[in-house]
Amino acid sequence: MVWTVDDVPPQTGRRIVITGANSGIGFEAAKVLVRKGARVVMACRSLDRGEAAAKAVRASIRNTGETNAGDVVVRRLDLADLESVTSFPKRLELDDYPIDVLVNNAGIMGIPRRETEDGFERQFGVNHLGHFALTGTLVDSLDDDARVVTVSSGMHERGEIDFEDLHGEESYGKWDAYAQSKLANLLFAYELDRRVEDAEVDITSVGVHPGYADTSLQSRGPEMTDSAVRKVMMRAANAVFAQPAADGALPTLYAATASDVQGGEYYGPGGFFTMRGPPERQRSSERSYDREAARRLWEVSAELTGVEFGLRENRR
Numbered sequence: 001m002v003w004t005v006d007d008v009p010p011q012t013g014r015r016i017v018i019t020g021a022n023s024g025i026g027f028e029a030a031k032v033l034v035r036k037g038a039r040v041v042m043a044c045r046s047l048d049r050g051e052a053a054a055k056a057v058r059a060s061i062r063n064t065g066e067t068n069a070g071d072v073v074v075r076r077l078d079l080a081d082l083e084s085v086t087s088f089p090k091r092l093e094l095d096d097y098p099i100d101v102l103v104n105n106a107g108i109m110g111i112p113r114r115e116t117e118d119g120f121e122r123q124f125g126v127n128h129l130g131h132f133a134l135t136g137t138l139v140d141s142l143d144d145d146a147r148v149v150t151v152s153s154g155m156h157e158r159g160e161i162d163f164e165d166l167h168g169e170e171s172y173g174k175w176d177a178y179a180q181s182k183l184a185n186l187l188f189a190y191e192l193d194r195r196v197e198d199a200e201v202d203i204t205s206v207g208v209h210p211g212y213a214d215t216s217l218q219s220r221g222p223e224m225t226d227s228a229v230r231k232v233m234m235r236a237a238n239a240v241f242a243q244p245a246a247d248g249a250l251p252t253l254y255a256a257t258a259s260d261v262q263g264g265e266y267y268g269p270g271g272f273f274t275m276r277g278p279p280e281r282q283r284s285s286e287r288s289y290d291r292e293a294a295r296r297l298w299e300v301s302a303e304l305t306g307v308e309f310g311l312r313e314n315r316r
């Protein structure tokens, strides 16, 4: 049976935090979840872009005439700055707690080598380390039976974790760095699932990928290098091959809301070369299930960010 947005169950009373929700997949997921009744916290690095997106979410709901919709608020979060990440709970309000779903969605792809405020290679820093630190900072605020959905990419399959040169200081390839960060997303999602199970904490952690979706992701790299040719090529490729961003959001929506989701699983589009189509459970690369690499990455990530996961049974 084909799973669509109509299958998203009612979300009334649920609190859902989505990183990078002002654009692309995060934005499309936010629209559906608010329409279904959730209170969605859009965690965005620009308050202006976030507020504009929140306005668009409210307008889209008014157009549907939905009467049981939830609400949407914007909170500042810059994943390229650990201070912004670890102070994020201070910007949440009582109504934002406890959190039922954390969607680690924000991302950057294929950019020239840049660093975060803390000196991490930026793709690894934003896509993985920022989300690692955010999840650790919020873990005690997650409700019983909460879900953590981490958005990876099919590109994880060509990823390797270069523990000797995590930040690309010796040698940097923009696609290798992206693939490394997306493999890190999955190693993290599965390791988190094992750790919450060991600690007997009732949280479900899963990985997803959106296939190939038409969003702003593909234009960021060309914008930074001012490459007009690459910008046009990316736009043309999106127009021909990509599915709409709303369809790219389906695996995230499935992982965040479907009743049969199990921890440690991976969801993505089940159609043409897993680039498009309705969501289904999939297997990620062999490397993504490497427990030793996952444990090592976890330890390095905790050391680099200074964030330890409490995983107390009596959380908030």
Ligand SMILES: NC(=O)c1ccc[n+]([C@@H]2O[C@H](COP(=O)([O-])OP(=O)(O)OC[C@H]3O[C@@H](n4cnc5c(N)ncnc54)[C@H](OP(=O)(O)O)[C@@H]3O)[C@@H](O)[C@H]2O)c1
Pocket: 019, 020, 021, 022, 023, 024, 025, 026, 043, 044, 045, 046, 049, 077, 078, 079, 080, 081, 105, 106, 107, 108, 109, 126, 151, 152, 153, 154, 209, 210, 211, 212, 213, 214, 215, 216, 217, 218, 248
């Ligand atoms: N689109 C695809 O085909 C595709 C394929 C595979 C995987 N993915 C994954 O899907 C996820 C969502 O990407 P998308 O396609 O929706 O791209 P997008 O439209 O570019 O959205 C990315 C979001 O991440 C935010 N972001 C970037 N840097 C940030 C930072 N330092 N702190 C907080 N937020 C930050 C962006 O904010 P600004 O608007 O302020 O820059 C934007 O809201 C990413 O993890 C990506 O790797 C996408």
